[in-house]
Amino acid sequence: xxxxxxxxxxxxxxxxxxxxxxxxxxxxxxxxxxxxxxxxxxxxxxxxxxxxxxxxxxxxxxxxxxxxxxxxxxxxxxxxxxxxxxxxxxxxxxxxxxxxxxxxxxxxxxxxxxxxxxxxxxxxx
Amino acid sequence: xxxxxxxxxxxxxxxxxxxxxxxxxxxxxxxxxxxxxxxxxxxxxxxxxxxxxxxxxxxxxxxxxxxxxxxxxxxxxxxxxxxxxxxxxxxxxxxxxxxxxxxxxxxxxxxxxxxxxxxxxxxxxxxxxxxxxxxxxxxxxxxxxxxxxxxxxxxxxxxxxxxxxxxxxxxxxxxxxxxxxxxxxxxxxxxxxxxxxxxxxxxxxxxxxxxxxxxxxxxxxxxxxxxxxxxxxxxxxxxxxxxxxxxxxxxxxxxxxxxxxxxxxxxxxxxxxxxxxxxxxxxxxxxxxxxxxxxxxxxxxxxxxxxxxxxxxxxxxxxxxxxxxxxxxxxxxxxxxxxxxxxxxxxxxxxxxxxxxxxxxxxxxxxxxxxx
Numbered sequence: 001x002x003x004x005x006x007x008x009x010x011x012x013x014x015x016x017x018x019x020x021x022x023x024x025x026x027x028x029x030x031x032x033x034x035x036x037x038x039x040x041x042x043x044x045x046x047x048x049x050x051x052x053x054x055x056x057x058x059x060x061x062x063x064x065x066x067x068x069x070x071x072x073x074x075x076x077x078x079x080x081x082x083x084x085x086x087x088x089x090x091x092x093x094x095x096x097x098x099x100x101x102x103x104x105x106x107x108x109x110x111x112x113x114x115x116x117x118x119x120x121x122x123x124x125x
Numbered sequence: 126x127x128x129x130x131x132x133x134x135x136x137x138x139x140x141x142x143x144x145x146x147x148x149x150x151x152x153x154x155x156x157x158x159x160x161x162x163x164x165x166x167x168x169x170x171x172x173x174x175x176x177x178x179x180x181x182x183x184x185x186x187x188x189x190x191x192x193x194x195x196x197x198x199x200x201x202x203x204x205x206x207x208x209x210x211x212x213x214x215x216x217x218x219x220x221x222x223x224x225x226x227x228x229x230x231x232x233x234x235x236x237x238x239x240x241x242x243x244x245x246x247x248x249x250x251x252x253x254x255x256x257x258x259x260x261x262x263x264x265x266x267x268x269x270x271x272x273x274x275x276x277x278x279x280x281x282x283x284x285x286x287x288x289x290x291x292x293x294x295x296x297x298x299x300x301x302x303x304x305x306x307x308x309x310x311x312x313x314x315x316x317x318x319x320x321x322x323x324x325x326x327x328x329x330x331x332x333x334x335x336x337x338x339x340x341x342x343x344x345x346x347x348x349x350x351x352x353x354x355x356x357x358x359x360x361x362x363x364x365x366x367x368x369x370x371x372x373x374x375x376x377x378x379x380x381x382x383x384x385x386x387x388x389x390x391x392x393x394x395x396x397x398x399x400x401x402x403x404x405x406x407x408x409x410x411x412x413x414x415x416x417x418x419x420x421x422x423x424x425x426x427x428x429x430x431x432x433x434x435x436x437x438x439x440x441x442x443x444x445x446x447x448x449x450x451x452x453x454x455x456x457x458x459x460x461x462x463x464x465x466x467x468x469x470x471x472x473x474x475x476x477x478x479x480x481x482x483x484x485x486x487x488x489x490x491x492x493x494x495x496x497x
């Protein structure tokens with residue numbers, strides 16, 4: 001449910017860090033809690049983000065949810081296929097449902113490991 | 126916080142893996158498999174809803190009719206036994222206490238089916254009016270009972286609802302017209318079945334003694350399994366009613382909105398004599414209705430949501446009351462109030478979404494109407 005190569009926030013985002021590059025998405029727990037995702041709003045390429053800053057919005061039938069950046073840096077790519085196929089977020093939150101790619105400056109100092117996030121989520125239920 | 130109430134089907138919902146949420150003081154299933162899948166089942170086959178949270182108030186006695194005539198906007202005197210009508214109940218200001226269904230059981234016995242979250246408010250309001258009438262020496266008396274806890278309620282909705290129900294009930298459902306009811310049996314249990322619903326599809330609402338509800342739920346699930354019936358939660362109930370543009374109290378209706386503004390004048394019986402709110406409503410009709418409920422279709426990317434402002438040329442002209450992705454139409458749509466002079470079909474307006482003005486146009490209601 002929570003791949004070990006990712007780091008997690010308490011707001012249910014994940015980040016995959018490879019050198020300077022970071023890929024950001026929302027977790028299995030987040031997609032399951034939201035239910036059917038029907039709309040995704042993503043930032044513009046080139047936008048500078050701070051840790052914890054809103055990077056976009058995911059809307060399901062029942063809720064509107066802000067997505068927060070797990071790092072500071074510059075947006076280098078966004079997953080445009082989500083604009084027409086937001087259901088990818090439900091189907092494959094760690095793969096086809098990725099949100100944005102960033103050039104990472106600094107990671108959120110409070111990111112959780114997979115095991116820590118799993119414990120955190122267990123406490124949410 | 127008050128403890129949330131649970132329907133007799135609570136254990137069934139957990140067994141089915143439902144996500145439970147608070148609604149109107151109740152712990153209710155918002156979805157089982159998924160809102161969109163359940164929505165589609167109701168539009169194409171059938172869905173079964175637990176609506177035991179709805180309130181039921183029984184009004185009985187020689188004075189029942191004249192009392193209901195005085196507190197409801199619609200004309201109860203025109204009803205036959207076995208008929209159901211939709212009505213508003215208004216404050217003297219013309220604002221809405223609640224919207225409800227009236228069942229005429231016999232000449233001196235009526236059932237009001239009210240919104241769960243409004244039930245206690247309705248009861249207190251009706252009680253206050255009853256006390257007032259009694260003290261005014263109104264001879265014709267009646268008694269009022271809150272039987273909500275004793276009554277279970279299921280909604281079986283969708284094009285295959287009749288076929289599924291016919292499999293477990295010997296009543297002649299084919300002959301049961303829209304907004305009529307009959308008394309019958311399912312699995313030896315007495316039920317009241319009305320051809321009513323809140324989805325925009327054909328379907329039935331089934332009233333029975335609360336503790337037998339799980340048994341009848343199971344019977345219906347079994348009868349519908351091969352036909353594509355799915356248990357459906359409050360999420361789908363909301364998207365379905367939204368596509369059909371059926372008002373939801375707390376969104377399209379509240380104490381500050383009149384039935385005329387909501388486009389529900391059809392349910393205001395001007396000719397029937399006096400009723401609470403009539404004077405204010407007449408005044409509003411004569412002076413001109415200041416705002417109207419309209420449909421909204423997005424012209425740009427975005428979903429209008431309840432509470433978002435509506436603008437025209439940068440000036441606020443109203444507010445969204447409900448909005449969502451409409452699964453049957455694959456469009457982002459909304460309902461909202463705008464100033465009457467802006468309530469023109471195809472009028473281009475903007476929805477203020479997260480600080481940005483996103484283009485929408487005023488469009489025809491209902492968004493969805495089933496083929497007959």
